Amino acid sequence: MVTIPVEIQILFAGLLFLIGLIGLLVRRNVIFMLMSIEVMFNAAGMVFIIAGAHWAQVDGQVMFIFMLAVTAAEVSVGLAIILQMFHHYKTLDVDELNKLKEIN
Amino acid sequence: MNTIFYIAAALALISTGLAIAGKNAIHSLLFLILSLLSISVIFYILGAPFIAALEIIIYAGAVMVLFIFVIMMLNVGMERETEKRWLKPRMWVVPLILGTILLIDFIFMLKTMAHEETARQIILPKQVGVSLFTTYVLGVEIAGMLLLAGIVGAYHLGRQKKKVIHRFLKKEEIIEVPNLKK
Numbered sequence: 001m002v003t004i005p006v007e008i009q010i011l012f013a014g015l016l017f018l019i020g021l022i023g024l025l026v027r028r029n030v031i032f033m034l035m036s037i038e039v040m041f042n043a044a045g046m047v048f049i050i051a052g053a054h055w056a057q058v059d060g061q062v063m064f065i066f067m068l069a070v071t072a073a074e075v076s077v078g079l080a081i082i083l084q085m086f087h088h089y090k091t092l093d094v095d096e097l098n099k100l101k102e103i104n
Numbered sequence: 105m106n107t108i109f110y111i112a113a114a115l116a117l118i119s120t121g122l123a124i125a126g127k128n129a130i131h132s133l134l135f136l137i138l139s140l141l142s143i144s145v146i147f148y149i150l151g152a153p154f155i156a157a158l159e160i161i162i163y164a165g166a167v168m169v170l171f172i173f174v175i176m177m178l179n180v181g182m183e184r185e186t187e188k189r190w191l192k193p194r195m196w197v198v199p200l201i202l203g204t205i206l207l208i209d210f211i212f213m214l215k216t217m218a219h220e221e222t223a224r225q226i227i228l229p230k231q232v233g234v235s236l237f238t239t240y241v242l243g244v245e246i247a248g249m250l251l252l253a254g255i256v257g258a259y260h261l262g263r264q265k266k267k268v269i270h271r272f273l274k275k276e277e278i279i280e281v282p283n284l285k286k
Contacts, residue, residue: 003105003106004106004109004110009109009150012113012116012117012146015117016116016117016120016143019117019120019121019124020120020124022124023123023124023125026124027124029129031129031171031174031175032124032129032132034171035123035124035132035133035136035171036124038136038163038167039120039123039124039136039139042139042140042143042163046143046146046147049147049150049152049155050150052152052227053150053151053152053225053227056225056227057227058227058231058232058234058235059235060152061152061154061155061227061232062232062235062236062239062240062243064152064155064158065155065158065232065236066240066243066247068158068162068163069247069250069251070247070250071163071167072162072166072167072251072254073250073251073253073254073257074254075167075170075171076170076254076255076257076258077254077257077258077261079170079171079174079258079262080257080258080259080260080261080262081261082174082178083174083177083178083261083262084261084262086178087264092178
């Protein structure tokens, strides 16, 4: 029997989202940034599951399945973009992608 | 059961932090897989066994394999010197300890689950499927279209276009144009 308060569960999801957000902000490697986005997706999906478990409804799990589809599409396109970026610039540092910036 | 939740939550947080802070992409990916496994344990505890299975199959299976393939293709952060360090125990002892904790956690939970009258509400895959294909059938079709668009986009972006350069333009250096003013 799970008697954990919902607040703690939501707090856990929030901490997970926070770690992903910090990773997205701190890292400059594109692969790590995409991994951080995955962590954030996971945290958001966990909130769906927690809410669905709290009210004993199936809708939370259905939303998580939709989120899985979105994540799969996002990852495939993002990794293809990373491949193209490495092909063009020979680096994974996002700070190198400043060709549109005005040179001064 | 509460203790298991807290252990799995702490494990997920620690391994996610290690994944984000790591230097080698493959090591970070392994920590991320550990984090996904512990999140799946939490889903199971919360009464969503179907989602727990999907988390392992799709996230830890498919998505992470995609990441691994891309990292292998790009061959980044895998110099010859770093390959030797793979064999040192200090590279795999931490994932081993964390994975062992998760395994003990999981085994203990399965043992306690067997002879326990589950009073909590477990949402079975059948209910999820019925809801998915009656109430949310439009969403399923839209998700299918999104995945199709993802396939087409990934194919288009991942294709290496053959560059056709005119033979006059093949040299990169700019030919000095004779000054015509004189």
